[in-house]
Amino acid sequence: MLNVRGNCIPLISGVDKATASAIFITDITLPPMLYGKTLKSPYPHAEIIKINVDKASELPGMIAVITGADIPNNDRTIGLANADISCSSSR
Amino acid sequence: MDNYKSIINLNVNGAMYTIEVKNDWTLLKVLRDVLGLTGAKCGCDKGQCGACTVLLNGKPILSCLTLAVAVYGQEITTIEGLSKDGELHPLQQSFVDHGAIQCGFCTPGMLMSAKALLDFHPHPTEEEIRTGINGNLCRCTGYAKIIEAIMAIANKGQR
Numbered sequence: 001m002l003n004v005r006g007n008c009i010p011l012i013s014g015v016d017k018a019t020a021s022a023i024f025i026t027d028i029t030l031p032p033m034l035y036g037k038t039l040k041s042p043y044p045h046a047e048i049i050k051i052n053v054d055k056a057s058e059l060p061g062m063i064a065v066i067t068g069a070d071i072p073n074n075d076r077t078i079g080l081a082n083a084d085i086s087c088s089s090s091r
Numbered sequence: 092m093d094n095y096k097s098i099i100n101l102n103v104n105g106a107m108y109t110i111e112v113k114n115d116w117t118l119l120k121v122l123r124d125v126l127g128l129t130g131a132k133c134g135c136d137k138g139q140c141g142a143c144t145v146l147l148n149g150k151p152i153l154s155c156l157t158l159a160v161a162v163y164g165q166e167i168t169t170i171e172g173l174s175k176d177g178e179l180h181p182l183q184q185s186f187v188d189h190g191a192i193q194c195g196f197c198t199p200g201m202l203m204s205a206k207a208l209l210d211f212h213p214h215p216t217e218e219e220i221r222t223g224i225n226g227n228l229c230r231c232t233g234y235a236k237i238i239e240a241i242m243a244i245a246n247k248g249q250r
Contacts, residue, residue, distance in 0.1 A: 014187035017195030018179065020130030020170040024196065027129035 034063055099163045103128065104172030112159045119143045119154035122169060130170035130199045134228075141227030144200035145169045151207040153226075170199035173206065181244050182206055189240035193231035201227045205241045215245055 016022035041048065053065040101108045103126060112121055119136075122128045122145070134142035136155050143155040146168035173180045179187070182205050192198050201224060208215060208223030215223060220241050221234075229237060 008190065010187055011190065011192055013195065014192050015179065015183075017192045017198050018183040018186050018202065019174050020199045022195055023129070024132070026133065027123075029124075 097160050097163075099160055101126075101159070101162070101167060102165065103167045104169060114158070114160050116159050117155055118145070118152075118157040118159045118162055118167070121159040122154060122167075128169050128171050132196055132199060134196065134200075139228070140197070140200075141204065141224075142197055142200045144203045144227060146203055146207055149207065149210060151204045151226075168203070170202060173202060180206070181247070182209070182241070185240040185244050186237070189236050189243065191232060191237040191240040197227055197229040197231075201229065201237060205237075208241070209245060213245065215241075217242060220245070 011017075013022055048068075051067050051069075053067060056062065056065045095114045096111050097114055098109065098111050101110065101121070103122070108126060110121065110125055112125070119131055119133060122131055123133065131145050131154055132142035133155060134140035136143075138153045138156040141153065143153055144151050145154045146152070147157070147162055148166050149168070174183060180202075182202055186192050186198065186202065191201075204224050204227050205220075208220065212219055212223070217238060220238050224234075224237065224241070
């Protein structure tokens with residue numbers, strides 16, 4: 001303890017990160033790997049009324065377009081996390 | 092045009108590679124996806140963050156904004172080429188010693204910018220160091236320790 005407390009301790013992963021031998025998630029390739037992309041609303045505090053996935057579904061190589069409708073009993077997992085947030089006094 | 096391919100030679104970290112690339116592939120894509128050198132990071136892919144910085148003939152460039160076909164036959168140095176024979180480059184050691192590394196995502200690009208800075212200006216002022224790394228964003232350290240780490244090497248006159 002006494003050789004730790006009050007002393008500057010080098011980061012355990014420091015050398016790995018300095019030499020880039022540290023592997024980040026985006027450095028990993030696992031064939032056959034699927035790539036995902038999220039689409040966010042261009043409008044802040046907007047309510048999602050409908051999502052049209054027709055065009056996205058037709059893209060070459062598309063495996064799946066997933067929306068809140070794909071989640072059983074989805075109440076607010078995708079969509080407004082907190083309906084009150086838009087009128088919160090802290091904003 | 093996008094589907095046209097070229098055969099190019101690249102000198103990366105002293106090794107010659109002859110590879111087939113699509114004409115619209117960036118140098119970053121070729122380094123990471125073709126050569127497997129994942130040290131240069133894809134942070135923003137827009138030239139805003141500097142995580143993809145590598146050296147082209149000794150000068151720092153953003154590999155995400157550089158087409159691979161545009162650097163045909165030229166000399167590329169990446170973070171993988173910085174340490175020699177398992178021995179850390181003085182800048183790498185200084186970054187470790189000064190706590191200039193936290194998450195490590197900006198580190199490869201930051202180190203390449205710092206190396207280029209010291210290669211061209213062996214004894215920079217703090218202001219010049221700030222200017223030298225102003226194209227590299229770091230969201231962890233607040234830059235102070237990175238500047239200290241580079242300053243320590245500059246004062247030693249080591250490169």
